[in-house]
Amino acid sequence: MRPSPFSYARPATLAEALQETARGAVPLAGGQSLIAAMRQRETSPAALVDLQHVDELAAELHWREHSLAIGARVTHATLLRDERVAATFPWLAQAVRALGDVQVRQRGTTVGNVCWADPRANMLVALSASDAVVVLQAPGQSGLQRIPIADFITGFRQTAAGTGIVLAIEVPRAAAVGAYLEFSRQRQDLALVNVCVVRQVGSARIVVGGLGERPVRLSHAETLLGARPLSAGLSANELDGLFDGLALDPPPDIYAPPRYRQQLARELLARTLKTLTEAAPHG
Numbered sequence: 167m168r169p170s171p172f173s174y175a176r177p178a179t180l181a182e183a184l185q186e187t188a189r190g191a192v193p194l195a196g197g198q199s200l201i202a203a204m205r206q207r208e209t210s211p212a213a214l215v216d217l218q219h220v221d222e223l224a225a226e227l228h229w230r231e232h233s234l235a236i237g238a239r240v241t242h243a244t245l246l247r248d249e250r251v252a253a254t255f256p257w258l259a260q261a262v263r264a265l266g267d268v269q270v271r272q273r274g275t276t277v278g279n280v281c282w283a284d285p286r287a288n289m290l291v292a293l294s295a296s297d298a299v300v301v302l303q304a305p306g307q308s309g310l311q312r313i314p315i316a317d318f319i320t321g322f323r324q325t326a327a328g329t330g331i332v333l334a335i336e337v338p339r340a341a342a343v344g345a346y347l348e349f350s351r352q353r354q355d356l357a358l359v360n361v362c363v364v365r366q367v368g369s370a371r372i373v374v375g376g377l378g379e380r381p382v383r384l385s386h387a388e389t390l391l392g393a394r395p396l397s398a399g400l401s402a403n404e405l406d407g408l409f410d411g412l413a414l415d416p417p418p419d420i421y422a423p424p425r426y427r428q429q430l431a432r433e434l435l436a437r438t439l440k441t442l443t444e445a446a447p448h449g
């Protein structure tokens with residue numbers, strides 16, 4: 167299907183891009199989600215503003231002392247190419263490796279993946295487990311807003327961006343271990359369920375995609391794991407109990423009923439924890 171008619175602007179500066187978004191234009195990054203949805207008429211924006219030629223939006227990764235900044239024009243392929251990503255954040259490398267195909271990774275951006283706010287999106291789930299922060303520039307405001315990623319996602323494919331443009335996503339660098347796993351019907355599909363666990367001594371973050379309208383945190387499991395050494399996981403009983411009574415509000419697809427998603431989440435979490443505990447030094 168063809169998209170509904172829309173106007174298209176290709177500014178060279180951030181100020182011009184923000185003028186467009188202030189007038190209601192929707193940001194276009196790699197187009198790997200937005201254009202597909204427009205062709206399906208799932209969304210019909212009247213105006214697009216293409217960010218690809220705005221040099222102020224970084225296309226390279228910036229490694230800082232305490233964080234990694236993923237700029238708005240950084241593609242999945244750029245993330246995958248950087249060996250420091252696999253060394254510092256192996257769970258991000260696992261998530262990006264499982265995303266789409268070469269073409270999608272070449273054009274699609276990590277920021278676009280988060281801004282699309284699909285609760286099964288690989289990078290959204292992995293960055294949520296990384297405690298990442300979204301850096302947003304709103305039109306007409308001189309300062310930047312820094313929004314924790316969990317607060318940035320407000321619903322199924324909804325964010326707190328408003329008419330703003332996300333400049334970057336910042337990932338804190340900490341002495342952490344982590345792993346990402348997903349189950350999809352076939353390679354390149356969005357996951358039915360995906361799980362990312364990031365552990366430090368004394369704390370853990372567990373994020374599951376595909377169970378709710380937004381990625382879901384398993385806070386009880388986080389508390390249990392936070393009190394244990396990195397070499398200890400969760401018992402079978404504890405894993406079963408995590409999902410009892412959990413309110414499920416999965417994305418509207420026809421492929422997996424809630425009960426099946428719950429079973430997938432339990433199994434993926436068990437496997438993720440097994441990988442991490444086996445790799446941890448015992449003592």
Ligand SMILES: Cc1cc2nc3c(=O)[nH]c(=O)nc-3n(C[C@H](O)[C@H](O)[C@H](O)COP(=O)(O)OP(=O)(O)OC[C@H]3O[C@@H](n4cnc5c(N)ncnc54)[C@H](O)[C@@H]3O)c2cc1C
Nearest residue numbers: 193195196197198199200266274275278279281287288332
């Ligand atoms: C064949 C195929 C397979 C795929 N497989 C997967 C998969 O396995 N896992 C997965 O997670 N995804 C998958 N995707 C989806 C896709 O790869 C990502 O969601 C995509 O990378 C989004 O990035 P983009 O740059 O293309 O964003 P776009 O499609 O251009 O934009 C997505 C959304 O983000 C907004 N946006 C983008 N940049 C900004 C910004 N700087 N500030 C504010 N808003 C912004 C746009 O307005 C839009 O709402 C697949 C897509 C295809 C076509």
